[in-house]
Amino acid sequence: MNVVRFLWSVVLVVVLWAAPSVAHAEGITAVVEADETKVLVGDVLTVDFVVSKSSRRGSLPNPELPESISEAFDVGQCGGGTSRSIQNINGRTSVAVSRRVSCPLTARKAGTFKIAFTVPDGKKTVASNTISVEVLASEEERAPLEDPTVEAPTDAREDVFLWVSTDKKRAYIGEQVTFRLDVYEARRFLDVSLRTSPTYEGFISEELPLPELYATTVGDRPFRVRPGIRRALFAQASGTATIGASELLIDRRKRRFSDPIELDILPLPAEGQPPGFSANNVGRFQISAKVDRDEVQPGEPLTLTYAIAGEGNIELLDPGAWASLPSSVRTYDPKVTTERSRGEVVGGTRRYEFLLIPERSGTLTIPAHALAYFNPETEAYEVAKSKPIEIVVGGDPNAIVRDDADAETEEGSVVEDPLAPVVSMSSVPRELPGARWLDLQRWTLGMLSIPLIVGLGLGGSWAWRRFGPDDAARSRALVRARRRERIEAAQAAVDSGEGFHTAVSALLQDVALEAAGPEGTGLPRPELFRLLERRKVPAEDRRRLESLLDQCDAARFGAGGGDADERHTLLDDALAVVRTLGKGAA
Amino acid sequence: MVLAFWVAGLVAPRAQADAVDDAFVQGTDAASRNDWGDAAASFENASALLAQRNAALSYNLGTAYAHLGDLGRATYHLRRATDWRAGPTAEILEAARGNLAAVRRRAELDATTTGAQIDRPQTTWDLLVRAIAAPWVAWLSLVCGVGFCVVLYVHRRWFRTQPRRAGASRALLIVLGLLYAIPGGLHGWSVRAASAQPEAIVLGASVDAREGPGQHRSVAFTLQGGAEVRVLDRSPGWSLVKLPGGLSGWVPEATVARIDAVRAAPPRRAMRDDDAVVGKDDTPGSDGA
16 A cells, blocks of 8 residues: 555656646746747747736736847737636635736747746746747748649648649740649638749740639648649740749748749750741741732722731731732731730730732732741741732723822822812802701600690590589589570560460470479379479469460460560560579479 | 991992802812812802801812812811701712712721721611601601690590490500600600710811810820711810710810801811811821821
8 A cells, every 4th residue: 555655656746847848836837838839930920928826825927038039039019918717626716817928929040949938936936838949941941843843742741832833844935834833721821812923034924814723632631722823934045044932921920932943945946947037936826818808999998917826925926027019009007916815825816907009900919928936846947828819909900090199299189089079150059948947946845745735635534524513413504504495485486476385385394394303204284283282382383383384375275375565474474483483493 | 327337238248248259269260270279268268258058168168178188177068068957959969978988988098097096987777866866757756746636635535435436546546656755755865965965077187085175184096087076075175075986085176076067167277276286287188198
């Protein structure tokens, strides 16, 4: 038992003794931590200095940074804070207080540096653990790539790195070399940007389209590849040409560098080189010629187009001297356009459009144009040729179109086409056509008034239907109109007596029917009067009405109608009855 | 005193008329001698005295300028000669169109060689727009509108209760309504657009169109003399013009002339200072080729 206890005690002592990274002195602990232990010169690493103690007694001292740290690092703005934690285990409460100071350190020089610090604790000094930071000299590391044609890495260097390559290590002057730069990321970084682009001294460079981002595996680790640069380079001088290194900035703190690339640039072979050959004519090209019409009249313009298509630095291509045309053909400087092809190989079509004006009839032959170029694949000079073109210039073969100067001196005209002569008259006509009646103002007024008229008409019609007279009112109006007609007929016949009593009888009959209502229609007179009685027509009025009707009947069917005075009296009585009964009926 | 004024009032127009005729005859005489410079000057003199549109005078002026190689003014006056308001006869109209075509070909050639911008040839769409702006379309839409009102009244008054006649009158109403609304709307749009953006001709041999009103503004493109443009806006001394193709830029006001103006554009001599401002060659016979 004692042996076991002894062994446990030994183990405990050894553990305590073997924990050099944590120093204890009366409860105070000092710890130093860093987020990176291997950086490049210029990189920034964050170092945390932590002081803690497990007692509330006394104040917590500030960590003292060693002066030696500033020899290798630039110390940035430090910040931090104090935290307190309370634990209760089995009824025993313990309190821990810690203070953390974080400092950004920028590596200034290469080497391996140890970082530690001390804190005062009463009369003693507590030392922290020690960490080693290895700073690499980035510039010295970047030797040129041995084989730049390797497109993808086989082993992963770090979580993020640059990979550069070219499609060839050896090229002729003017031959395209495709340069690629990719960013490999094993995990996502917040901010990755290319801080310094590679340099292309001795090259003419053309930007190429970038492929899409893709995923790959490098040494069993998955990586996301972000294509950064694709460039076509055309060397301008022979010898060793260098594509400089580029710098990647990660999360605004860390940097990664690519390797430079050295290329062997060969001069164009002297053997077989055409005289006056341009070093930009390297690649593979074809040439064609065409005209927009092959039959013209003298003085008519036509367009001759040479199209050079192929792969190579088409923008800088030298087409060579153009074939001279006869002096009878007026030639203008060409309009040059370039249509670039999109892809990893630079090329496209370059067009030279000449405006030609043949001034003499006959057959005009445009000779073939030869374009010499160096083909890097066959490593030989080749010649592309267009086909000759024949143009028929119509009209009289002996006729010559005058040039401007001739025309001016002979006729003073500079427009080649025949112009109609001026009109001659002794007096200038003064009469002008009158202004059009339908001017803009009238037309606008008329056009706007049409929907207005239609709207007013339809609106009025609707309003009449909605707010106009109803059936009863229309019926009353009809009755009034008929009564008026009867009275007018009676008045018209009162002197002559012709039809007078018929009109008065009809008038009185209508008034009786109006007073009786719709039930009175078709009733014989005695029944009608009984109905009037039921309708509470005064007896006096009934009696007067009946008397007048009887007088009319007597006059119509009896001995006679009496004289005019009697008819006037009858009419007045009838009108009095009409006024009395008609008012009640209305 | 009153009598003297009355006599003077009678005599002055007569004297002016004689001066116009004299200048016109001088111009035709100079033209018969192929002295196109004198001919143009005499016709300009007659035009200034007449102060109204005249097809014969515009035609002769345009032809004289065409012979001088002043394609801008030639196009301008020949276009005015074909305007109905100038009262062209059938012969003048035909001759003016022929000369206009010749001048146009030359201007296109110059534009091709100098790289200046010129309006594209008229397309079917342009002709359609021009036809829509014609007076007969205005009459058609107006008559159809009035007819619509009449037929609508008849329909509602008499035919509504008669199925056969009601169907026919309804169909007629639809036709008249469409003929009123569609051609009328298009005509109105076309006429308003033409009055808001009047047609003009570039007078100089070639005129720099700038990105803003002012000589200090950079040159956007160069306009060929004789190009037909539309005036979109004005700033003191400058006009914003637009080619039918869509290019627009500011040019000195004196280098373009509206076709619909009653008085013709000032003659070349009077414009010499302006041309100097434009900085382009505008001497007789210079064609830029």
